[in-house]
Amino acid sequence: MSREAQFLTAIHSNGLRMTRQRQLILEVLEASQEHLDAEAIHDRVKARDPRIGLATVYRTLALLKAMGLVKEHSLGEEHGHFEMVQKVPHYHFTCIGCRQVIEFEASAVMEAVQSLIDREGVQVMDVHLSLTGYCSNCREERATNHEVKVEV
Amino acid sequence: MSREAQFLTAIHSNGLRMTRQRQLILEVLEASQEHLDAEAIHDRVKARDPRIGLATVYRTLALLKAMGLVKEHSLGEEHGHFEMVQKVPHYHFTCIGCRQVIEFEASAVMEAVQSLIDREGVQVMDVHLSLTGYCSNCREERATNHEVKVEV
DNA sequence: GCACCTATTGATAATAATTCTCATTATCAA
DNA sequence: TTGATAATGAGAATTATTATCAATAGGTGC
Ligand SMILES: [Mn+2]
Ligand SMILES: [Mn+2]
Ligand SMILES: [Zn+2]
Ligand SMILES: [Zn+2]
Secondary structure (H helix, E strand, C coil), X not given: CCHXXXXXXXXXXXXXXXXXXXXXXXXXXXXXXXXXXXXXHHHHHHCCCCCCCHHHHHHHHHHHHHCCCEEEECCCCCCCEEEECCCCCCEEEEECCCCCEEEECCHHHHHXXXXXXXXXXXXXXXXXXXXXXXXXXXXXXXXXXXCCCCXX | CCHHHHHHHHHHCCCCXXXXXXXXXXXXXXXXXXCECHHHHHHHHHCCCCCCXXXXXXXXXXXXXXXXXXXXXXXXXXXXXXXXXXXXXXXXXXXXXXXXXXXXXXXXXXXXXHHHHHHHCCEEEEEEEEEEEECHHHXXXXXXXXXXXXXX
């Protein structure tokens, strides 16, 4: 079942309605390989329908998250970034210098999570691993102008 | 070297000054085994000096973070929680139902991080793993009143 | 297709967390 | 003790997100 069909099914089985806005927001998310924030999604959706409001973007993102179709990430900024859920889980490294995001897989993470589940009997709804630091480029740049000071 | 001495050294070597406020905030953090937010820290510090402002708490937390003495966590709420850095890294599971936090260790995580470092040549400054879900108690409660609907 | 019920929307106000501004105070090196 | 300036407190400002509410529009049944 396509994600679009999945969305439609989930919507109808909950007494909700499919709207042009929800359709467009899903399409924007599916078309992107990036980690968009609410503003960026709003911009792209407005290109196709200038009347769509930012609040609707937030509402739809919340809905898609609740349905398990979209994940929200903390990428070192003070606001969220969104992407469609992938078949195999992956995690993120964000460069503080150039803001690039490197995605990586690590089966060991879910294994560690499983052992917590076994030990504590918890039900895990969401797993979030994110790294910040400097990519190899920005790392070199910093090495030359070697900083010692604490920056606040 | 005690963390207090570490703090003092870092402060002086950066041309900064040790103040009563910074002292008190560090003491509050050291005395607590919990994951306090800025408000909670402010409350505790005010008990010892009612004149301390919330902005100073935020400023000092930023300083302690930059010095690597304190870590900020996302525990499923919209604001940060803070704790002193421990010798061995640990991670957090937060129950959506009762808000309890379960800490756990998982050496596999840092191993996965190391393999990313080896592969990409990045410099990792911060690692953040946090889980959300339902603890064994809240899990049972939910099982009885079995929900199917998506809640947004 | 038409009507009706009510979910959804857009606009904007409200909220929450955090940061900024700036006049005043306090640290600390000389 | 003094002077240079880092730090503070109070409150304004900013940013991200959520709530409010009147107007609109899905979708079900006729
Ligand atoms: Mn991703
Ligand atoms: Mn902890
Ligand atoms: Zn970079
Ligand atoms: Zn619980």
